[in-house]
Amino acid sequence: MPLRVDYDLHGFTPEGPPTLWRYAPVLPIDAAHAVTLAEGFTPLLRVEERVWVKDEARNPTGSFKARGMALAVSMAKALGARALAAPSAGNAAGALAAYGAAAGLPVTVAMPEDTPRPFVEECRHYGASVHLVPGSIADAGKWLKANGPAGAFDVSTLKEPYRVEGKKTMGYELFEQFDRSLPDAIVYPTGGGTGLVGMWKAFDEMQAMGWIGKERPRLVSVQAEGCAPVVKGFASGAEKTEPWPAPRTEAYGLRVPSPIGGFICLRALRETRGTAVAVAEASIVPAAQELSRRTGIDVCPEGGAAWAAVGMLRESGWLARGDRVVVFNTGTGLKYR
Amino acid sequence: MPLRVDYDLHGFTPEGPPTLWRYAPVLPIDAAHAVTLAEGFTPLLRVEERVWVKDEARNPTGSFKARGMALAVSMAKALGARALAAPSAGNAAGALAAYGAAAGLPVTVAMPEDTPRPFVEECRHYGASVHLVPGSIADAGKWLKANGPAGAFDVSTLKEPYRVEGKKTMGYELFEQFDRSLPDAIVYPTGGGTGLVGMWKAFDEMQAMGWIGKERPRLVSVQAEGCAPVVKGFASGAEKTEPWPAPRTEAYGLRVPSPIGGFICLRALRETRGTAVAVAEASIVPAAQELSRRTGIDVCPEGGAAWAAVGMLRESGWLARGDRVVVFNTGTGLKYR
Numbered sequence: 273m274p275l276r277v278d279y280d281l282h283g284f285t286p287e288g289p290p291t292l293w294r295y296a297p298v299l300p301i302d303a304a305h306a307v308t309l310a311e312g313f314t315p316l317l318r319v320e321e322r323v324w325v326k327d328e329a330r331n332p333t334g335s336f337k338a339r340g341m342a343l344a345v346s347m348a349k350a351l352g353a354r355a356l357a358a359p360s361a362g363n364a365a366g367a368l369a370a371y372g373a374a375a376g377l378p379v380t381v382a383m384p385e386d387t388p389r390p391f392v393e394e395c396r397h398y399g400a401s402v403h404l405v406p407g408s409i410a411d412a413g414k415w416l417k418a419n420g421p422a423g424a425f426d427v428s429t430l431k432e433p434y435r436v437e438g439k440k441t442m443g444y445e446l447f448e449q450f451d452r453s454l455p456d457a458i459v460y461p462t463g464g465g466t467g468l469v470g471m472w473k474a475f476d477e478m479q480a481m482g483w484i485g486k487e488r489p490r491l492v493s494v495q496a497e498g499c500a501p502v503v504k505g506f507a508s509g510a511e512k513t514e515p516w517p518a519p520r521t522e523a524y525g526l527r528v529p530s531p532i533g534g535f536i537c538l539r540a541l542r543e544t545r546g547t548a549v550a551v552a553e554a555s556i557v558p559a560a561q562e563l564s565r566r567t568g569i570d571v572c573p574e575g576g577a578a579w580a581a582v583g584m585l586r587e588s589g590w591l592a593r594g595d596r597v598v599v600f601n602t603g604t605g606l607k608y609r
Numbered sequence: 610m611p612l613r614v615d616y617d618l619h620g621f622t623p624e625g626p627p628t629l630w631r632y633a634p635v636l637p638i639d640a641a642h643a644v645t646l647a648e649g650f651t652p653l654l655r656v657e658e659r660v661w662v663k664d665e666a667r668n669p670t671g672s673f674k675a676r677g678m679a680l681a682v683s684m685a686k687a688l689g690a691r692a693l694a695a696p697s698a699g700n701a702a703g704a705l706a707a708y709g710a711a712a713g714l715p716v717t718v719a720m721p722e723d724t725p726r727p728f729v730e731e732c733r734h735y736g737a738s739v740h741l742v743p744g745s746i747a748d749a750g751k752w753l754k755a756n757g758p759a760g761a762f763d764v765s766t767l768k769e770p771y772r773v774e775g776k777k778t779m780g781y782e783l784f785e786q787f788d789r790s791l792p793d794a795i796v797y798p799t800g801g802g803t804g805l806v807g808m809w810k811a812f813d814e815m816q817a818m819g820w821i822g823k824e825r826p827r828l829v830s831v832q833a834e835g836c837a838p839v840v841k842g843f844a845s846g847a848e849k850t851e852p853w854p855a856p857r858t859e860a861y862g863l864r865v866p867s868p869i870g871g872f873i874c875l876r877a878l879r880e881t882r883g884t885a886v887a888v889a890e891a892s893i894v895p896a897a898q899e900l901s902r903r904t905g906i907d908v909c910p911e912g913g914a915a916w917a918a919v920g921m922l923r924e925s926g927w928l929a930r931g932d933r934v935v936v937f938n939t940g941t942g943l944k945y946r
Contacts, residue, residue: 309654333907370906374904398902605734609727609731609734
């Protein structure tokens with residue numbers, strides 16, 4: 273079962289440069305010992321009166337994965353790791369390669385063999401050893417377990433507890449950017465689900481510090497029809513997700529057939545009165561384009577999926593016109609071109 | 610001759626969110642009326658004891674071009690433009706396409722036909738009309754003049770005065786990030802040279818406000834051997850640059866054979882006791898890789914050229930070990946893969 277980091281929580285005022293290290297009192301390591309590329313504190317850009325995009329493309333390596341890897345690599349280094357490894361559907365590999373380089377630690381990554389070249393070349397640019405494996409991220413993970421370097425520390429999603437700690441800062445940032453309040457709904461493209469799980473944890477911490485009450489933003493998991501284990505689990509009332517056979521989507525970050533934290537996602541969705549939405553593959557790229565052409569934000573397919581879901585949830589009435597809604601653009605579209 | 614914006618200067622304390630709008634008192638338009646994607650205030654990351662990278666890849670659209678386009682498009686819109694156009698060696702086109710989308714104004718760009726596809730696809734993603742033209746950015750400019758949409762406002766480098774105003778904020782940021790001081794040298798990959806010209810102007814404004822004295826960082830223009838009009842003009846003591854025949858380099862941002870502001874760059878280099886360096890084409894990508902593998906920063910070829918120049922200037926003794934040096938990484942490497 274995934275480990276969870278707990279803190280002796282005391283209220284604090286975020287301060288310092290515009291990075292996630294503003295929240296150091298609720299992070300497992302001091303900024304002074306961090307392996308950092310100035311990640312986090314990404315802009316919250318308004319799309320319309322009550323809808324915003326949290327633009328995670330503005331992180332190092334162009335995705336939200338930088339947050340988790342900054343913490344995971346900082347902790348791995350502090351705890352004595354000599355090498356790092358992880359499987360990835362795309363963006364996590366680039367982030368791990370970059371933070372490994374910053375830490376001076378060798379990195380091995382395994383990715384599905386049909387991952388677009390820009391993701392692969394990015395890792396090589398940082399000097400990482402890249403292995404392309406037939407199948408999905410699940411197969412890449414198996415390959416790495418069997419064939420990866422023996423001494424490398426495994427920073428796979430939720431196999432160590434610190435990536436979640438990095439991701440949870442998205443929740444702290446929303447609170448700061450909304451002037452010490454939270455939106456009514458958060459629409460989040462969900463692959464491994466660490467971001468969702470992280471924000472959910474952040475809100476609990478905020479309540480423990482007296483920053484907020486029991487109320488929570490409704491969390492929405494968005495997946496692609498071709499790989500929707502969380503949506504299926506949510507709809508069927510299951511406690512955990514079942515492996516998705518033959519996962520297929522060009523929103524590569526969503527191609528995670530057996531999210532190790534799937535059961536935590538399901539709890540987070542239910543406890544916040546949220547929901548889970550599968551969007552049609554054909555709607556993903558047009559939705560990304562539509563949002564980019566409206567805003568100037570470089571929306572990736574995963575962000576496009578989230579935007580398509582907003583349309584569906586408005587049409588069904590699940591999202592009301594008055595709701596304050598945050599849509600996550602988890603990364604830059606540049607790696608998909 | 611390029612127009613220049615002058616202000617009735619009064620000292621101020623930068624404040625507000627971490628964007629270039631912190632410096633609104635020395636910008637031509639209020640933040641409230643800006644077309645903005647939260648550009649600027651990019652991180653200054655340490656490479657070694659006295660060397661830093663200013664990582665412009667962290668801007669919207671992944672390059673320093675966002676700064677200039679944010680100001681140019683904001684002003685064009687405020688002054689009534691109904692459509693926008695510019696030639697580009699690559700990154701400026703993507704930035705213009707994004708800010709045009711944010712402003713709700715149609716955009717036409719012309720680029721050299723051998724510009725890598727990611728630059729082209731980026732523009733199309735934002736809905737811009739893209740024309741690929743044989744030759745260099747100079748030829749793209751000629752094409753646009755002859756064939757571009759009649760009513761479109763021309764935001765070419767230095768044909769309007771506001772792109773420089775956006776770029777100059779890099780100088781203001783350095784001052785703030787170095788705790789109200791400036792580095793000893795700034796090593797800057799120079800295509801059109803607007804960034805260099807902008808920072809030089811910023812330092813004059815700072816002196817007029819009493820923030821600094823007469824001292825200036827030594828400015829260094831870095832170009833590729835295959836297109837080095839500023840280096841040639843500097844070495845020969847010329848007052849202006851001569852068009853470079855058959856410009857050739859894969860650092861596309863440096864492929865500017867006749868920079869309209871070349872003569873201003875030459876003045877800036879001389880008045881700051883700076884210099885100009887041409888780096889071998891073969892050294893550019895390895896230098897970018899070396900810096901990325903050392904730091905975790907995604908260094909583009911132009912940034913690689915600047916890093917190669919640092920090595921040369923240290924070897925020659927022009928840069929001393931004790932000098933505080935800032936190297937600009939003007940954009941993300943992602944579009945070159």
